[in-house]
Amino acid sequence: MNLVPVHEVVVLALDGVIAADLAIPAEVLSRTRLLDGQCPYRIRVAALRPNVDAGIFTLRTPWRLDALVEADTILVPGLADPTMPTPPAVLRALREAAARGARIASICVGAFVLAEAGLLQGRRATTHWAAAHELARLYPDVHVDPNVLFVDNGQILTSAGAAAGLDLCLHLVRRDHGSAVAADTARATVMPLERSGGQAQYINYLPPNPDNASLDPLLRWLDANYDRHLTIAKIAEHAAVSTRTLNRQFHDQVGSTPIVWLRAIRIRRAQCLLETTNEPIDAVARLVGFGSTNTFRDHFTDLVGANPTSYRRSFKGSSTPTPAAGKI
DNA sequence: CCTTCGTTCCGCCATG
């Protein structure tokens, strides 16, 4: 394979930074590996001064704002006080980076910093649900949507709470390196590739990976039709290609096979049902498209590492009613 | 756990 230039990622650490917002994307991207084992991202944490107040602790980093000049992607974590004015030098650096074409993504209430820099003008954006109203009030020209995990405007991205920062990062990995690499990253960080729980919980205005995305419409279709009794023949028919081509394209673009991919969708959906409903296991099996409860159990245990019953029990035990909805 | 039988998928080669 050819050499992929290292993608420079800079995480902006301002005083009052929410540690999780900063750490989660840094961790996810630094754990990303291409198929040849290389990490495609170089992560740096940039701050105005060596010591940054991170609330519970003080964070120390060798990099300053000038790191933003070389950044391909800038991540802006949330601050404990979102409405606190951002230092002018930071705003200037962000605007310059944006003008240069750098990709800029905010986590949680980091969207306030982007808005203050004027980067969200006239755009759709999201932020932590509890702060969405305030963001919309302060910046009337920003279309705030509190109901999605993240919004992708191409160059500018915003995401909801810290957990959604994970979803955003996996989305970036998918955009940059395709579904296969993103799936690996998801596995490495022990999180579902895409949050199911519903339909499209994110807004995406760009095709994920322009030169390698011919399967994308089909992947979305599978996301919506996983519960049907699908065979390779039917999937291929829907995609209007032969089964041979379907298999080949999956291999090339997803790094997987149609059935394995479909099964992953079904298991993810099953996890969600087990977490949020009291449907019996065999009902769950059928709802997510498995023909037999036994095979469902087998695959579930295989992918999740726990059988469906104990998985559900571990969730009931921690008594979080609709955990996903609350966090977003 | 095993067995059976349909399904999947990949190498190979032909075709456009």
Added chain:
DNA sequence: CACATGGCGGAACGAA
């Protein structure tokens, strides 16, 4: 020639 597609066959897989 480079490239994408598709048919075929059989080994491996998986549903029940």
